[in-house]
Amino acid sequence: MSRKKNKPEINTKEKQEKTEIKIEKVEKAEKIEIKKDNKQFSNILDKIIFYIKKFISIILPDGIVSDSKSLLVFGRLTLFALIVFVLQILVVCIVVFVIVKSGGESFVLPDVQGKEVFQAFNTLEKEGMNLNIQTHYFNNYPLGTVVSQEPKGGIKVKRGRTVYLVINVAEQALxxxxxxxxxxxxxxxxxxxxxxxxxxxxxxxxxxxxxxxxxxxxxxxxxxxxxxxxxxxxxxxxxxxxxxxxxxxxx
The missing domain is CATH 3.30.10.20 (Trypsin Inhibitor V; Chain A)
Incomplete structure (x- = not known):
């Protein structure tokens, strides 16, 4: 009975050892691949730096790259220009955000149909609406009142939108x-x-x-x-x- 129990233990140890050996081989292979990748990346980076330096030497005056002081001044100017550019982008983004935020809020448009013309104008102008006025004569409406409104009152609109009004005025022969x-x-x-x-x-x-x-x-x-x-x-x-x-x- 004791011999039969020892055999499985030996097989288990052998399997563990084989597994560990395989893991070590895989890890070594991965390390080798990583080293190769790092080397390739380093070579590519060196080439990029080389071409950048070559490009700078072409566009910049002679001696500015070799002169440490001139190169330092150039670097500071480049950094300053970059900072100004970033600040300009931030300012534009803030302005656009404020404009969109203020103009993007919807509200319920007042209904001015049937109201006296000056009362209608004041109501809509206080809400920041643009007005497009047309005048016609209608014998079944009081003079000086709003006959129609588009968009209609009671719907949600954004401030700054144009509201078209038709006003009833006395007919004049031309x-x-x-x-x-x-x-x-x-x-x-x-x-x-x-x-x-x-x-x-x-x-x-x-x-x-x-x-x-x-x-x-x-x-x-x-x-x-x-x-x-x-x-x-x-x-x-x-x-x-x-x-x-x-x-x-x-x-």
Missing amino acids: VKMPDVTGIKYEEALSIITNDVLSTMTNVTILPKVEINDSLYENDIVVSQIPAAEDVVSMNTEIILTVNNKKTQNQQ
């Missing part, structure tokens, strides 16, 4: 001054009455200004104020200059 130069004065008055006075109120035709010009026929409109195609607004005064050869004949 009447342009007809061209009456080169025609008889009485005919010019008829055209102005039909095209302007019939539509606009508080427009005055002042007494005609007479001149004597041999280039024009008698009683012809030589010039006009406002000019042709100008918009005629309320309280406009119309002045026509007319050629009058009778004045010369009387003299």
Whole structure:
């Protein structure tokens, strides 16, 4: 019985010894590989340093690399430039972060539809919103109020966004001054009455200004104020200059 118990112990010891030998071989192989890698890395690093020195010697003036003082000054200048560059990047990042942070906050947009125009403007401007205003006339809305708003009130938006408002204003007819130069004065008055006075109120035709010009026929409109195609607004005064050869004949 005792002989049978000793055999397994011997086999176990042999296996442990073989395993340890294998581990040692593997560790030695790994160390050799590490040494090879380190040597290759060292060679690559030496080549990189060599090419850097060669590049510096090309771009820098002669003697600055060999002169320890000049090289020290160059190193300090390079370090200073690097520090300034890093600081600039930090400043830009901080500014961008602050802008994005301040403009990125969302809030509920006030509803100004139906409100008086100045009240709506003040409400939206206090929230830092940009306004795009359009005016139209609607007979079913009070004058001077907001008819529509886009984006609609009650939704979340970011500050600085443009809000489009349509304001109800009184309708104004745009009447342009007809061209009456080169025609008889009485005919010019008829055209102005039909095209302007019939539509606009508080427009005055002042007494005609007479001149004597041999280039024009008698009683012809030589010039006009406002000019042709100008918009005629309320309280406009119309002045026509007319050629009058009778004045010369009387003299």
